[in-house]
Amino acid sequence: MKRFTNKVAVVTGGSTGIGRACAQEFAAEGAAVVIADVNEEQGEALALALVAEGGQALFQHTDVAQEESVARMAEAAGERFGGIDILVNSAAIQSYGSVVTTNEDTWDRTIDVNLKGIYLASRFCIPSMALRGGGSVVSIASVQGIMSQPDVAAYAATKGAIIAMTRTMALDHAGAGVRVNALSPGSIDTPMLRHSAELFFPDAVAETVESWGDLHPLGRVGQPREIARVVLFLSSDDASFMTGANVVVDGGLSIGLFSPSQD
Numbered sequence: 001m002k003r004f005t006n007k008v009a010v011v012t013g014g015s016t017g018i019g020r021a022c023a024q025e026f027a028a029e030g031a032a033v034v035i036a037d038v039n040e041e042q043g044e045a046l047a048l049a050l051v052a053e054g055g056q057a058l059f060q061h062t063d064v065a066q067e068e069s070v071a072r073m074a075e076a077a078g079e080r081f082g083g084i085d086i087l088v089n090s091a092a093i094q095s096y097g098s099v100v101t102t103n104e105d106t107w108d109r110t111i112d113v114n115l116k117g118i119y120l121a122s123r124f125c126i127p128s129m130a131l132r133g134g135g136s137v138v139s140i141a142s143v144q145g146i147m148s149q150p151d152v153a154a155y156a157a158t159k160g161a162i163i164a165m166t167r168t169m170a171l172d173h174a175g176a177g178v179r180v181n182a183l184s185p186g187s188i189d190t191p192m193l194r195h196s197a198e199l200f201f202p203d204a205v206a207e208t209v210e211s212w213g214d215l216h217p218l219g220r221v222g223q224p225r226e227i228a229r230v231v232l233f234l235s236s237d238d239a240s241f242m243t244g245a246n247v248v249v250d251g252g253l254s255i256g257l258f259s260p261s262q263d
């Protein structure tokens with residue numbers, strides 16, 4: 001028996017980056033995986049690849065900001081795999097700007113995808129977990145929920161809110177056996193991070209990612225799998241007494257005033 005045999009894991013944002021690594025790791029450990037994402041091309045290809053490797057996977061086109069879309073996704077998970085045990089909220093968008101320079105559409109879309117998306121996915125997945133005797137929700141927040149940088153007003157607001165919402169969700173659903181935790185990564189080498197590097201330094205993406213790595217005491221950015229392994233731990237019985245936590249996985253980024261790797 002693998003660790004997640006007979007478990008059904010929904011991963012929002014599962015087509016790329018951290019979500020993708022979670023989908024791959026869950027499938028490798030026996031879970032049936034629902035990849036819920038707007039990126040159809042990469043999501044479909046991933047689901048096919050996981051099935052070809054002997055796993056169980058379904059891609060379901062899902063916009064986490066749209067109630068009907070999320071409801072359909074949870075329904076599809078139930079129809080195909082019989083219910084839901086695990087939810088990983090990884091879907092998000094990065095936006096830049098202060099409160100003065102962020103326009104209302106960007107503000108609203110950032111809040112809708114990053115925060116309302118977690119509310120909607122949780123709303124439609126937790127009842128199934130409760131019916132099955134319990135489950136786990138892991139929401140990917142960020143170190144930007146506990147420390148800050150300039151010009152990320154909307155994004156940082158969502159990440160701080162996720163950590164607060166995790167606590168209240170943990171209290172609300174503990175009685176049903178549903179554990180709810182947040183995970184706050186430092187810089188992780190994903191399309192989102194590379195897109196940010198490209199935005200500011202289009203001619204030096206690799207160098208920029210490397211220099212961001214230098215800000216972390218471990219001297220590098222993280223890899224998506226290094227987040228996924230902790231997500232799987234939090235979703236497993238090994239974390240059976242953990243709920244309401246914000247687990248920081250950041251190569252030490254948030255612990256010091258300067259990084260030894262910058263010496």
Ligand SMILES: NC(=O)c1ccc[n+]([C@@H]2O[C@H](COP(=O)([O-])OP(=O)(O)OC[C@H]3O[C@@H](n4cnc5c(N)ncnc54)[C@H](O)[C@@H]3O)[C@@H](O)[C@H]2O)c1
Nearest residue numbers: 013016017018037038039063064091092142187188190192
């Ligand atoms: N990469 C980092 O350095 C870093 C650091 C801290 C936190 N995070 C967080 O980790 C999570 C994953 O980020 P990532 O770096 O893997 O980014 P990513 O851009 O590689 O992946 C995000 C995924 O979400 C999907 N998505 C976007 N909008 C969606 C929507 N409306 N509905 C459904 N899916 C949608 C995208 O298609 C994509 O597949 C995010 O919550 C992000 O904020 C990332």
